[in-house]
Amino acid sequence: MAGFLKRLFGREEGEAPRCAAVVPAAGSSTRMGGQDKILLPLDGVPVLVHTLRALERSAWITEIVVVTREDLMVPISQLCREGALSKVSKVVVGGASRAESVLRGIRALPEETELVAIHDGARPLVTPAVIDGAIRMAWERGAAAPAVPLKDTVKRAHDGLVEETPDRSALFAVQTPQVFAADLIRGALGKAVEEGAPITDDCSAVERLGMQVFLTEGDYTNIKITTPEDLAVAEALLSWRQS
Template identity: 40%
Template sequence: MQYDVILPAAGSGKRMGAGKNKLFLQLKEKTILIHTLQVFEEDSWCRGIYLAVKDTEREVIEALLQTHGITKVKAMPTGGDERQHSVQSCMKEIGQGEIVLVHDAARPFITQSIIHELAEAALEKGAAVAGVRAKDTMKRVEAGVIQETVDRSTLWMIQTPQAFRFDWLKEAEDAAERDDFLGTDESMLVERQGQSVHIVESSYENVKITTKEDLVFGEAILNQRIGG
C-alpha cells in the first residue's frame, strides 16, 4: 500500500497572533511543520509529500527540510488564497495516483496507525476521514437563543487526514472549480458528487494547533509521548 499526502501550508495563522506562520513556531525545539512532516517521512506507506506554500516562505521551508532530513517532499507549489485551491495545485503536481491524503500541516500528533486505517478504508470504500465523537452537549442556536438540544450520538468532530481514491478527489476538485463552489473541506467536495464518505475513529490528541492554548496542549502531548 502506498499513498501521496498533501499538506496545505500557506495559511496565515491569524488566530495564533504570533506575527508569523504558526507552522514555524516550535514545540520541543522543532517547528510544528517538521513534527508533522516527520510522521509521513517515517511512514513506509508514504510515497510522496506535496506542500502548498507561500512564495515568501519557500526558502525558509527548504532550509528546514534540509536541516531535518526530510526527503519525501516531491513538490512545493504556490498555495492559493483558499485551502481548496492549494489542494488542487498539489493534485496537479501529483498528476496521477491511487490513494491521496489531505492533512492539516498544523496537526503534528497524527499516528501511523490512524493514517493506515484511513488509507485502507479509502482503497476499499473510496473515501474516509478521521474524526472523533462529540463529547459535549450540543445545542442549535439562533440569534443567541437555544433552539434545540441536538442528539450528540450522531455527531462527529472531523479532523484530518482525509483520504480518497485519487480519481474521486480529482473529479470533485474539478467539479468545484467548474461550478465556482468553495467547500469547507475535501470531504464536502466528494459528498457533493454523491459519493459516500466513511469515518475512521481518530484520537482527541490529533489536535490542530490554532491558538496559544493549543501550544500548551501540544507540549503536554509531547511530554507524555517522550516521557519528558
C-alpha cells in the first residue's frame, strides 16, 4: 500500500495509471448443467470473448491476464488468438479458490502495474462507463467497485423463518470490475489465502484489512451469467442494445 500512496501523491495531474485486468474464468459452471458458461455462444460469440473485448475497449487497461482451469488453457488461448485480443498477455492456471486464482493472475502481472481491475469472465455486457468509472475511483482512493441499488426487498431468514427485513435503501448489489491498488489487493488476497478466509468477492479481502472500498455507478445490464436463464437474459439485452 505504501508504494501506491507514493505513486498517488507523486504523480502529475492527468497522468494515467498502469491498470491491468485479471479475468477469473476457472469456475466449474455447475449451475449451467456442466457446460462451461464462458465458452457458450452469446449472439454467436463465446461469452468470454465478449467480456475480453469489453475490457480491451477501455483506454485505461494496458493488458489482460485470464485465469482458468488447466483443461481450458488451450481452448481459451486459441479463442484469444482467433479473436485478435491484443491486450491478453497471458492465460494462467487458477487455484483451488477464487482468491487463489485471482492472486495467481496478479502475480503474473508486471511489477510496475499500479492498478488491478478484477472482472468476472462471465460478465460479458459490462460497459466502458462502468469499467472506467471504477478505475478512476480506485486511482483516487485505492479501492473501488461498481454497484447498483437493490430493487427487491431482502429478508434475512433462518430455517425458513424471517428474522429481519434490512433497510433496502442501504443495500447494493456489487458488480465487477473491482479495482484496487496493486500492492493493496496483492497483500489482501495473500492474507486471505494464507488464513483460509471464505471470501465471496475481492472487495471482502480488502475489507478484512479494515480498508475502505468506494462504490461507483454500476449498470443493471452488467449481469453475471450463472444459469441458463441468465444466458437467455443476456441474449435479450444484447439484442435490445443493438436495436
